Amino acid sequence: MPGLNPPPDDPFAPAAAAGVHRIAIPTPFAVGRVNVYLIADEPLTLVDAGPNSGTSFDELQRALEALGHPLEAIELVVITHHHIDHLGLVSLVASRSGAEVAAIDVAVPHVEGFSEEAEADDDFASRVMLRHGISDDVVSALQSVSRAFRAWGARADVTRVLHDGEAIELRDRSLRVLHRPGHSPTDTVFLDEQRRMLIAADHLLAHISSNPLLTRQRDGSSGRPKALVAYIESLRRTRELDVELVLPGHGDPITDHRALIDERLVLHRRRAEKIYRLIAERPRSAYELAQALWGNIAVTQAYLTLSEVLGHTDILLDEGRVRELEDDGVVRFGAVVR
Numbered sequence: 001m002p003g004l005n006p007p008p009d010d011p012f013a014p015a016a017a018a019g020v021h022r023i024a025i026p027t028p029f030a031v032g033r034v035n036v037y038l039i040a041d042e043p044l045t046l047v048d049a050g051p052n053s054g055t056s057f058d059e060l061q062r063a064l065e066a067l068g069h070p071l072e073a074i075e076l077v078v079i080t081h082h083h084i085d086h087l088g089l090v091s092l093v094a095s096r097s098g099a100e101v102a103a104i105d106v107a108v109p110h111v112e113g114f115s116e117e118a119e120a121d122d123d124f125a126s127r128v129m130l131r132h133g134i135s136d137d138v139v140s141a142l143q144s145v146s147r148a149f150r151a152w153g154a155r156a157d158v159t160r161v162l163h164d165g166e167a168i169e170l171r172d173r174s175l176r177v178l179h180r181p182g183h184s185p186t187d188t189v190f191l192d193e194q195r196r197m198l199i200a201a202d203h204l205l206a207h208i209s210s211n212p213l214l215t216r217q218r219d220g221s222s223g224r225p226k227a228l229v230a231y232i233e234s235l236r237r238t239r240e241l242d243v244e245l246v247l248p249g250h251g252d253p254i255t256d257h258r259a260l261i262d263e264r265l266v267l268h269r270r271r272a273e274k275i276y277r278l279i280a281e282r283p284r285s286a287y288e289l290a291q292a293l294w295g296n297i298a299v300t301q302a303y304l305t306l307s308e309v310l311g312h313t314d315i316l317l318d319e320g321r322v323r324e325l326e327d328d329g330v331v332r333f334g335a336v337v338r
């Protein structure tokens with residue numbers, strides 16, 4: 001249980017000293033615990049809430065009490081993005097406390113229409129998987145897994161709509177709202193310019209490269225959004241921020257965001273080149289590319305790895321080095337001969 005003051009060697013101690021308390025909430029996902037942040041200010045603010053489960057709720061409640069702020073005292077819940085490990089408990093926290101719920105404009109339909117949106121996202125994911133070489137049985141298995149996981153999410157009413165660039169004013173601080181699409185289309189980071197502190201959620205993680213998950217376009221177009229291309233652009237913008245502490249959605253804080261972002265940019269460049277070499281050998285589907293890179297992939301990881309591959313083929317497509325060859329509804333990527 002977190003105490004009032006973390007020990008001085010705790011990497012979250014500088015944040016806690018500034019009134020931003022990390023609470024790690026259990027999730028049923030491979031990523032492990034999710035970081036929720038209590039900002040001891042006025043209004044008393046919670047950033048994200050954790051997944052919708054009894055265990056997670058109990059832990060959240062106990063941790064808040066240990067910090068001297070009962071859950072009922074929360075006045076504002078801020079959502080970083082619509083993924084269920086962050087969003088699931090928002091509605092319950094809001095109903096128990098009467099807190100306002102704030103989210104960026106583009107997140108509102110995902111948050112308020114959670115079930116229908118998740119269903120439509122799954123349909124989109126299934127079509128993408130079939131189109132890129134994943135077999136029917138894997139696709140339907142993954143659909144059942146996804147449906148089962150959906151119980152860890154829940155819709156919430158957004159009572160305060162945020163816009164990119166505006167600031168949330170608290171008594172002792174101001175948080176600049178910055179849209180950073182890529183990991184999800186709704187990713188939002190919150191910048192405390194004065195303390196040079198950034199609450200970044202899953203936009204930047206220290207221990208794993210944040211996956212740019214392929215997500216359905218909301219403008220009704222059927223095309224595949226270029227999640228990794230958008231993510232890299234978002235990383236470049238975050239790189240320019242003058243911050244010394246980044247508080248992520250999972251794992252430990254980041255103290256040198258520029259070095260980490262540079263590492264990520266190099267990793268994506270290398271991976272794109274590796275994928276290009278595989279494509280230059282012979283045309284391959286995204287699924288075949290994923291297998292060539294990572295071997296036999298667990299069913300639950302199929303969409304994540306496919307998103308990862310397609311992110312990189314998007315880069316190569318944009319550079320004019322590969323093209324899509326469609327045969328019988330399945331896409332293979334082939335090298336452009338120049």
Ligand SMILES: [Zn+2]
Pocket residue numbers: 081083183184202
């Ligand atoms: Zn996420």
